[in-house]
Amino acid sequence: NLSGVTTATMTFENAGNYMVDASQELTVWITTDATATTVDETWTQLTVDKYSTGNFAFATATITLDEYCGNKVKIAFKYFSTPDMCGTWELRNVKIK
Numbered sequence: 001n002l003s004g005v006t007t008a009t010m011t012f013e014n015a016g017n018y019m020v021d022a023s024q025e026l027t028v029w030i031t032t033d034a035t036a037t038t039v040d041e042t043w044t045q046l047t048v049d050k051y052s053t054g055n056f057a058f059a060t061a062t063i064t065l066d067e068y069c070g071n072k073v074k075i076a077f078k079y080f081s082t083p084d085m086c087g088t089w090e091l092r093n094v095k096i097k
Contacts, residue, residue, distance in 0.1 A: 002070065014061055
């Protein structure tokens, strides 16, 4: 709930391996639509500034959420895979301040 704030930042640690292009396969989305349950046209993809370099090494990502302040939001971590490609993605220490 970002209703009562004017600035917000989300940080999280992420680690992965076996990815071809992390920025396409591992994505973060946000919506202010209270009824949204799956990532669809009401969701906006956020830019992740740092992904794991592979080998399950954790990297800390930071995303500024200022433009969503004053709203209740939902955030989704979306993982893409295919029968031919399926990397791994681990998340920990997700925080919004």
